[in-house]
Amino acid sequence: MNASPSLRDFLNTTVRDIPRSGIRDFFDIVTTMKDVISLGIGEPDFDTPWHVRESAVFALERGVTHYTSNLGYLDLRVALAKYAAKAFGAEYKPDTEVLVTVGVSEALDLALRALLNPGDEVLYHEPCYVSYRATILFAHGVPVEVPTSAENGFRLTRAMLEARTTPRTKVLMLNFPNNPTGAVMSREDLEDIAAFIRERNLIVITDDIYGELTYDQPHTSLVSLPGMRDRAILLHGFSKAWAMTGFRLGYACGPAVLIDAMMKIHQYTMLCASSLSQKAALEALTRPEVDVTQMVDEYRRRRNFIASALGDMGLQCHRPLGAFYAFPSIAGLGVTSHEFAIRLLHEERVAVVPGTAFGACGEGFVRCAYATSMDNIKEAMLRMDRFVSKLRKAQGAGAPI
């Protein structure tokens, strides 16, 4: 049943005016079709490691089915602080500076709501995860997108930020390794950004959810740079590196004042993250080097394969260095990103996501997730090659490489 027009008038205007995620519309089309190979899935194809699942079953058997502390189990926070120190290079106090949340999505929402007054501006780089803009708007902030481009590997530079900064700018959001581009930032890249943050006295929210998934160099988090830990909220979770998306478990680390403010919202709206998921997360942290390394090795092989295959079909693709996405350019084929994705789906039964789902500057690109089996990737690349050749032929302009 559709809501009648009069009921729509009751809706909060911000919520009413935000469009649904472009990914969602695409999903609706894909589900009506058979035999589709999907490179459109933004979550690992690996199963959650068995010892983690088994520990959740055991927790359920033991009756771990009650509320936990608002911040999350203390033993988990202790383990998280230890992990954050090792993986991201910053020290946090488990009792006041770590908050366990329902995925990074909740943590991001809490951070923005804790920081923003109506009209405060938030800088975020595009192409980016689909929820950033909407989450800023829900928190009554003003989203200010900073377009990045393929020319410099979709990295963020100080000059790009300066061009978009105003006296109302309060927060900078970072997400590297990046969804959808696979871009990463080196320590040198981040040092420039850190200097800018200090000069402009900004707060940073850094979404390091893909931090473990880098293929040529270890991840550097902004919080490891001098002074940054004290003006940053680090967001991380278990969905990507441990393939635990359905557990919905994330966490935020930051200065006590900020975490305390986030905790207030969390306390009144969410109470706590799932007790079972928290136990599973604690188990996951017992041997990350085993679970995560195996998956990273496999993602690296797939990254190598997909980058080489895209290159062979003559598509420009900056080398994806992290996360599990390739973001090739389809410019020069005479179609928009959306047309490319729709036609590829109908004509070759391969699902990719139009770059525009991640921001306007994603036009001319499509996102190919390699979080699917090597067999699927091989077949998808064959089909995509056929499709690209067809587009080239239709253009009659030969193969622009």
Add this chain to the structure above:
Amino acid sequence: MDELLKILQTNALESRENLARMLACPVAEINERIAGFEKDGVIRGYQAILNEDKLGLDKVTAVIEVKVTPQREGGFDTIAERISRFPEVSSAYLMSGTYDLLLFVEGRTLREVASFVSERLSPLEGILSTSTHFMLKTYKRFGVLMRQDKSDERLSVSP
């Protein structure tokens, strides 16, 4: 372990071209390295992993624990290699613990395996005792689950 070997151990049928792409190196290098592994005896063979329960074969597998007397020269190797040469023995390992050798022995019937143990294995010089267990069902072999569980619970497109 070498990354090329890791991939081959999961799928020995992977084409040389695909291996080259995954490891970002030329096909010629892949060919050369595999030939090297074969020559050095690092790769000893390529086999399909079968779910034999599905084939309904007339076949039984026994797992046999064997206690032996190590020999003055050659230690356990001499006797272990002698046992390994029987075609009925599909795998043989030297073990720590309460017995010395662990054998996987295959035969068409329980009687056939029993006669192998009593007539061929036990009389060998140096065999002190054997303990035979018959396998009833296979759940996992060489890291592969026998039950095919291929369903993907994920949404077909997600952010």
